[in-house]
Amino acid sequence: MIEVTRDILLKPLSVDDIFKIFNTLDSEREYLREWLPFVDTTKEVQDTANFVNHVLLAEEKQFTIYYQDKFVGLVGFKDTDQDNKKTEIGYWLSQYVQGLGIMTQSVLRLIKYAFTELDMNRIQITVAVDNHRSKKIPIKLGFQLEGIERDGLLLVDNVYTDIAIYSLLKREFKG
Numbered sequence: 001m002i003e004v005t006r007d008i009l010l011k012p013l014s015v016d017d018i019f020k021i022f023n024t025l026d027s028e029r030e031y032l033r034e035w036l037p038f039v040d041t042t043k044e045v046q047d048t049a050n051f052v053n054h055v056l057l058a059e060e061k062q063f064t065i066y067y068q069d070k071f072v073g074l075v076g077f078k079d080t081d082q083d084n085k086k087t088e089i090g091y092w093l094s095q096y097v098q099g100l101g102i103m104t105q106s107v108l109r110l111i112k113y114a115f116t117e118l119d120m121n122r123i124q125i126t127v128a129v130d131n132h133r134s135k136k137i138p139i140k141l142g143f144q145l146e147g148i149e150r151d152g153l154l155l156v157d158n159v160y161t162d163i164a165i166y167s168l169l170k171r172e173f174k175g
Contacts, residue, residue, distance in 0.1 A: 002063065004109045008102055010063035010075065013055055017064050020071040022048040024094055031095045033156050035131045040156050061118075065093065065106055072097045075106045077114065086122035087114060091137075104137050108175060111141065115170045122169055128153055129162045138166035142174065 002010040011017075022045045025032060033039040042048055055062050055076075062076030073093035080087040089110055093103050107125075114120040125138040129148060139145075143166035151160035 002109055002113065004105050007068050008105055009066040009069075010106060010109065011066060013052060013062040013064055013074070013076065015049070015052055015056070017071070018045060018049045018052050020064070021052070021074065024071065024073075028095055032092065035128055035134065035155070036092055037153070037155050063106075063110075065102065067097050067100070067102050072102065075103065075110060077110070077118075080118075080120075084122075085120050086124065087118070087120050088124045088126065089114075090125075091134075098133065104140055107137055108141055111168065111173060112175055115173055120170065122167055125166045126152070126163045127166070128155070129164050135164060138168075141168070142172065143168045144172075 001012070004010060022042065025039055025042050025048070029039055038051075042051075060076065060078055060080060062074060062078075064071055065073040065075055073091065075089065075091040077087045078090050089107055091103055091107060111123060114123055123143075125143060126149070127134045127138065129135075146165045146167050149163045149165055152163035153161050155161050
């Protein structure tokens, strides 16, 4: 477990989280689906179980986020390239706890973890250009905008959106 603050705790993803994740996605489906296309294909608990098992087999470090002892989202690494010492951080958060700094603090803690314990040199975050809440996180944490990938993400209803690519190098991190 990684303690971010007294109120925020990151726990390694496990099969015990399947129902919590699915229930949050299911109850906040309309809100979350705007930027998370997988929400529409997550129709049953088994869909979440498949995701969790895939992540665990791939050995990508993913964490559940607990705020005041309640599950509120996921954050973690994906597409990690050990040979080149780079990874990407992805995240989502329940609509009911947004604006409290939970995700910014969680991502900051994972940045420290990636640079010190995983010996990464580069961290990337990709965000839909119109997802203004999500874009605030890499900007606030000192990531550099590298560019825009045109039509880089297929959203719900077969709509493509451009994604902004942000990166932070170990030598740039001041945390």
